[in-house]
Each structure stands twice: as C-alpha cells, then as structure tokens.
Amino acid sequence: MTTDGLQITGLGKSFGGLRALDNVDLTVKPGEVHALLGQNGSGKSTLVKIMTGVYAPDPGAEMRLWGRKINLPLTAPHHHGIAVIHQDLGLVEDMTVLENLGVTSGYGARAIAPISFRRERATGRQLLKSVGLDIDLNKLIYELSPAERATLALARAQRLLQEHSEHFVFVLDEPTAYLSAEDSRRVVALMRDVADAGSAVIFISHRLQEVTAVADQITVLRDGKVADRFAGDEADQQRIIDAMLGRKLNAYYPNRTVPAPTASVLKVRGLTGRRVLSVDFEVAPGEIVGFAGLVGMGHEEIPYLIAGATPACGGSAMFDGIELLGQSARAIIDRSVSLVPGNRQRDGVWTDALARENLALLENRHQLALAPLRLSQERGSTLSAMQRFGVRPTEPDHRVGQFSGGNQQKIVLAKWMADSPRVLLLDEPTQGIDAGAKFDVLNMICDAAAKGTVVLVASGDYEQLANICHRVFIVRYGQLSAVLEGEHLTSANIARHAQGDLREAG
Numbered sequence: 001m002t003t004d005g006l007q008i009t010g011l012g013k014s015f016g017g018l019r020a021l022d023n024v025d026l027t028v029k030p031g032e033v034h035a036l037l038g039q040n041g042s043g044k045s046t047l048v049k050i051m052t053g054v055y056a057p058d059p060g061a062e063m064r065l066w067g068r069k070i071n072l073p074l075t076a077p078h079h080h081g082i083a084v085i086h087q088d089l090g091l092v093e094d095m096t097v098l099e100n101l102g103v104t105s106g107y108g109a110r111a112i113a114p115i116s117f118r119r120e121r122a123t124g125r126q127l128l129k130s131v132g133l134d135i136d137l138n139k140l141i142y143e144l145s146p147a148e149r150a151t152l153a154l155a156r157a158q159r160l161l162q163e164h165s166e167h168f169v170f171v172l173d174e175p176t177a178y179l180s181a182e183d184s185r186r187v188v189a190l191m192r193d194v195a196d197a198g199s200a201v202i203f204i205s206h207r208l209q210e211v212t213a214v215a216d217q218i219t220v221l222r223d224g225k226v227a228d229r230f231a232g233d234e235a236d237q238q239r240i241i242d243a244m245l246g247r248k249l250n251a252y253y254p255n256r257t258v259p260a261p262t263a264s265v266l267k268v269r270g271l272t273g274r275r276v277l278s279v280d281f282e283v284a285p286g287e288i289v290g291f292a293g294l295v296g297m298g299h300e301e302i303p304y305l306i307a308g309a310t311p312a313c314g315g316s317a318m319f320d321g322i323e324l325l326g327q328s329a330r331a332i333i334d335r336s337v338s339l340v341p342g343n344r345q346r347d348g349v350w351t352d353a354l355a356r357e358n359l360a361l362l363e364n365r366h367q368l369a370l371a372p373l374r375l376s377q378e379r380g381s382t383l384s385a386m387q388r389f390g391v392r393p394t395e396p397d398h399r400v401g402q403f404s405g406g407n408q409q410k411i412v413l414a415k416w417m418a419d420s421p422r423v424l425l426l427d428e429p430t431q432g433i434d435a436g437a438k439f440d441v442l443n444m445i446c447d448a449a450a451k452g453t454v455v456l457v458a459s460g461d462y463e464q465l466a467n468i469c470h471r472v473f474i475v476r477y478g479q480l481s482a483v484l485e486g487e488h489l490t491s492a493n494i495a496r497h498a499q500g501d502l503r504e505a506g
C-alpha cells in the first residue's frame with residue numbers, strides 16, 4: 001500500500017434510487033496523471049464533487065491523502081491540498097477576471113494584511129501570461145469566450161497551487177471541452193508539469209486523443225462502477241471506448257452525404273463583429289460548413305453573429321432573400337434559424353428548470369396564443385425528444401442541473417434541433433459528449449443536412465470538422481484565410497492553416 005498520493009476506497013453515492021457511484025477504489029500516486037473516463041452519467045463528476053466536499057458520500061467510504069486519513073464529507077479541500085476545476089469552471093459570471101483570480105486564494109493576503117490591488121494586478125498579469133491568455137483584467141467573465149474562461153479557470157487553480165508549497169492533488173473535470181486543439185495541448189502540457197513537480201493529477205476528458213497522450217494510468221467507470229483499469233501506454237482509443245461502453249463501437253463518424261448542387265440560400269457579406277472583419281461566404285441547402293481557428297481569431301463568433309446573439313457591427317446575412325441581422329430573437333427563431341451555443345451554463349439551458357420546461361420553450365411558440373398549454377402533451381413531446389437524443393435518465397421532470405454534463409449538452413441539442421431548423425448554427429456541438437453518444441449526435445446533424453438544413457459549425461475539434469463538414473473555413477485575425485475541401489480537408493491541414501503554417505498544407 002502506498003502511503004502517499006490519493007487513495008479512495010469503497011466509495012459509493014446514491015441520489016434517491018440512483019446509484020451514481022458503487023464501491024469505487026481509486027489510487028493516484030504523486031507524479032501521476034490519472035485519467036478518469038466513462039460514458040456520460042457514469043459518475044466521474046460525482047466522484048470529483050465528493051473529493052471537494054460538494055457531496056457527502058454514502059457511509060463506508062475512506063479517503064487518504066499523503067497517507068493521512070481524511071474525514072468525510074470533506075471541508076475546505078484546498079486546506080488538504082486539493083485544487084479543482086469543475087466541469088462548470090466555477091467562475092463568477094458578473095465579476096472581473098482579476099476578482100476571479102483572487103476569490104479562491106483570499107487575494108494572497110495574510111490574515112491581517114490588507115489586500116494589495118497593485119500586487120494583485122501584477123500577479124494577475126503574470127498568471128495570465130503563464131497560461132498564454134491575453135485579456136484585460138477588468139473584463140467581466142460573461143464577456144469571455146469559452147476557451148478564455150477555461151484557461152482562466154486553469155490560471156486560478158495554478159495560483160492556488162503556487163501559494164501552497166505542499167504537493168497537491170490537482171483535479172480537472174473536462175478542462176479542455178471548450179478548447180481548440182492547440183489550447184488543449186497547452187493545458188495537457190501544464191498538467192504534465194504539475195504532475196512532474198510531484199502532484200497527483202486526476203484528469204477527466206472525452207477527448208481520447210489527449211487522454212492517451214498524457215495519462216500514466218487510466219480508470220474507466222461504467223454505471224458508477226470501475227469497469228477497467230490500465231496503464232496509459234497500454235491504452236488505445238478502441239480499448240478505452242470498448243471499456244466505457246461495454247460494447248464495440250463500429251464507426252466514429254457517420255457517412256456524410258454530398259448535397260445536390262443547388263443555389264446558395266445563406267449569403268453572408270461583409271459580416272463584422274467584435275473579432276471578425278468583413279467576412280463573405282455562401283452556403284447551399286444540405287451543406288455542412290465548418291469554421292476553425294485559434295482562440296480569439298473570430299471563428300467562434302460567426303454562429304452568434306448570424307443568430308443575432310452577438311450584435312453584428314456591420315454586413316449582411318441574407319437567408320432566402322431575407323435579412324437576418326438586426327432581427328429580434330423571436331424573428332430569427334420564426335425564420336427557423338437555431339443556435340446551439342457553446343456555453344450551456346450561460347446561454348444554453350436554464351439549469352434550475354425542469355428538462356421538460358427547457359425543451360418546451362420552443363415548442364410553445366407553435367401553440368396558439370390563447371390555447372392552454374397541455375402538460376401531458378408537453379411531457380410526451382419532451383419524452384420523445386429526450387429519447388431521440390439519448391438523454392439519460394429519460395426523466396422530463398428532473399431539473400437540468402441534476403443531469404450529468406454530457407446529458408445537459410444533449411438537452412441543449414434536443415431543444416434546438418428537435419424542430420428541424422432550416423439553418424442550424426453550432427458552437428462546439430459535441431462538447432462533453434461521450435464517444436458513443438457523439439456518433440449519434442453527429443449522425444443527427446448529418447441527417448438534418450441531408451434533409452436540406454444549412455449547417456454552420458464552429459469547433460476546435462479538427463478531426464470532427466474534417467469528418468463531418470463539406471467545407472471548412474479557417475479564420476485568422478478575423479478574416480477567412482483559407483477554405484479546405486475535398487482531399488485537402490484533413491485535420492492536419494486545418495491545424496496547419498489555423499496556425500498560419502502554410503508550408504506543407506494543401
């Protein structure tokens with residue numbers, strides 16, 4: 001038995017009748033990056049929340065840190081040397097970047113010493129620099145892009161680590177879900193450094209490529225139980241997925257149909273936002289068009305500008321000859337234009353409301369103004385949408401916040417796609433969705449396109465873009481710097497163009 005690092009034995013957790021964790025053992029040694037994997041709803045975040053005192057485990061569990069037995073439920077995890085980035089990042093929306101960097105660390109102040117804002121700013125700038133983030137310390141969190149938020153959460157955890165000289169248990173629950181390939185490589189490298197310095201690192205991700213690149217050990221959960229464990233160098237994606245699903249997955253990506261050549265229906269001219277500058281493109285019915293680029297280059301802004309969720313500063317987006325820009329949200333929805341936002345905590349769902357209430361928001365517009373909303377009808381249509389999108393558990397009356405992260409994302413997709421939109425605008429549509437469910441979601445996107453929907457998708461998952469899109473635009477410094485299609489449309493080419501390295505690209 002090791003006397004250091006983290007040791008958990010006999011961990012169980014029930015929510016009413018649901019057994020989210022069942023007799024789980026987990027040991028993470030210092031210097032180790034330990035990947036905790038499993039399907040959506042398999043219990044990963046629940047384990048993390050127990051490790052940080054958010055939930056009390058069922059009786060019988062034991063936890064040791066650096067050989068010492070810890071009383072459960074845990075209080076003040078950072079006093080025990082546990083630093084966590086939760087799936088929802090835990091940033092305070094209406095506070096500034098600087099304030100968020102200070103909150104968990106008590107502003108680096110000694111008990112009686114006053115807070116030095118000058119020192120705070122200097123430390124803040126230095127921290128942002130260390131994670132390669134170029135943002136104003138006075139910006140409010142809700143003004144940041146998903147990638148900026150994730151990186152900021154990391155910087156904050158890093159500060160916590162730096163302020164304690166002891167070794168740490170560093171837990172990252174899907175820190176890279178919002179990030180581009182380059183940014184997630186940076187996060188993975190940071191994780192490696194933290195482990196190499198003697199900390200125990202637990203890493204949760206559905207991006208198996210980065211998992212196999214960094215993990216020393218892997219534990220796979222299935223339905224709250226440990227389904228398999230293996231050393232990182234014995235793991236390949238196929239083996240991990242089989243262990244996660246308990247079955248073989250035959251294909252990672254659906255077949256894409258080639259749309260019949262028709263005239264464009266979406267015509268974008270001179271589109272200008274905060275980051276994109278006078279962008280022009282056209283899309284025909286049935287086309288899936290991707291937008292990729294490094295964080296902050298503007299690709300992620302395009303779906304929001306067209307949907308009017310971010311007001312455009314100029315340009316035009318004509319759909320079927322009608323201008324979309326400057327319309328009300330209601331008018332956009334009435335034109336059958338749907339946006340699936342990348343930040344579901346902020347824009348995607350109403351987490352305190354029930355699943356059926358979220359899913360009904362759009363349905364209700366089909367109701368005649370005076371017709372009473374029939375509850376049984378609402379429940380019935382929600383149930384079928386949840387089944388189609390594989391939301392688990394299929395409980396229309398659960399609060400959205402009670403679903404696992406990936407299942408919340410499926411609810412967002414069900415809400416905006418159930419209605420067969422004519423234009424589907426997506427930002428990181430499969431973030432947090434497990435390998436098995438990802439295939440189903442992508443299949444539904446490809447199906448929608450095959451029926452004539454115009455699909456625009458912004459993503460940092462280059463492999464996914466290369467596999468589902470017909471064309472991918474690269475955005476650099478707010479402009480479309482390249483378009484990749486046919487044999488040139490590969491994830492390697494997307495990455496090269498996104499980085500502005502044109503030497504080997506097609």
Ligand SMILES: Nc1ncnc2c1ncn2[C@@H]1O[C@H](COP(=O)(O)OP(=O)(O)OP(=O)(O)O)[C@@H](O)[C@H]1O
Nearest residue numbers: 015020040041042043044045046402403404405406
């Ligand atoms: N507060 C809660 N009340 C009721 N059920 C809950 C609660 N929190 C989690 N659950 C349930 O516990 C199970 C495990 O959820 P958990 O969030 O740990 O999954 P996960 O492995 O992190 O999934 P994902 O990959 O989607 O993030 C799910 O079935 C979820 O619906």
Ligand SMILES: [Mg+2]
Nearest residue numbers: 045087404405
């Ligand atoms: Mg989770």
